Amino acid sequence: MPIPELVIASANPDKVAEIAVVLENLAVLIPRPEGMPDVVEDGNNLEDNARLKAVAVCEFAGRPAVADDTGLEIDVLNGAPGVYSARFAGNDATYQQNVEKVLAELEGVQMGQRTARFKTVAIVRYPDGKELIANGIVEGHISQSPSGEGGFGYDPIFVPVEGDGATFAQMGHEKHKFSHRGRAFRSLGHMLSST
Numbered sequence: 001m002p003i004p005e006l007v008i009a010s011a012n013p014d015k016v017a018e019i020a021v022v023l024e025n026l027a028v029l030i031p032r033p034e035g036m037p038d039v040v041e042d043g044n045n046l047e048d049n050a051r052l053k054a055v056a057v058c059e060f061a062g063r064p065a066v067a068d069d070t071g072l073e074i075d076v077l078n079g080a081p082g083v084y085s086a087r088f089a090g091n092d093a094t095y096q097q098n099v100e101k102v103l104a105e106l107e108g109v110q111m112g113q114r115t116a117r118f119k120t121v122a123i124v125r126y127p128d129g130k131e132l133i134a135n136g137i138v139e140g141h142i143s144q145s146p147s148g149e150g151g152f153g154y155d156p157i158f159v160p161v162e163g164d165g166a167t168f169a170q171m172g173h174e175k176h177k178f179s180h181r182g183r184a185f186r187s188l189g190h191m192l193s194s195t
């Protein structure tokens with residue numbers, strides 16, 4: 001069976017690089033068309049936002065498209081930043097500003113209370129309206145301070161339960177073994193190869 005070609009909705013090179021590794025040999029990723037307007041991500045949850053992006057890119061390109069949306073849920077913040085993870089510290093916040101805001105909000109919070117999880121929803125959308133959908137979750141906690149140079153976003157402060165105490169930013173490709181995105185896209189990859 002030929003490897004399917006999917007137009008990738010994300011223009012974030014950090015995310016695209018991770019997805020390319022996880023979907024290696026399972027899909028060929030085509031960059032999102034130049035000139036495509038930004039999709040307004042105003043859904044109420046990760047699935048709505050992933051679908052908004054997948055549908056928009058699929059319609060614009062006229063080809064099957066793949067999109068994902070990710071959120072970090074911190075228990076002591078009642079699930080924040082969640083769907084607002086990209087703009088927790090403001091609309092044009094950098095990764096570092098978002099990390100600093102999380103650490104400031106958790107100041108004085110003891111280790112046992114710093115539980116958190118990443119969730120990813122990944123969707124493949126076809127021009128005929130058919131859809132594949134997969135979820136990935138990783139449980140962990142927010143460290144007291146940033147560690148590591150790898151990864152992106154909140155990786156320097158997220159420690160997965162399945163690891164050895166390292167943050168995602170201290171891992172290389174090992175991140176994908178445990179990560180929300182690794183899990184969601186491996187699951188999607190299985191669906192693609194059995195469709």
Ligand code: IMP
Nearest residue numbers: 068069070071085086152153154155181
């Ligand atoms: P998005 O909506 O899927 O682009 O993700 C929202 C935000 O969550 C991003 O801007 C990052 O700050 C953060 N994020 C997404 N995925 C990861 C990850 O794998 N590690 C750390 N932070 C992430």
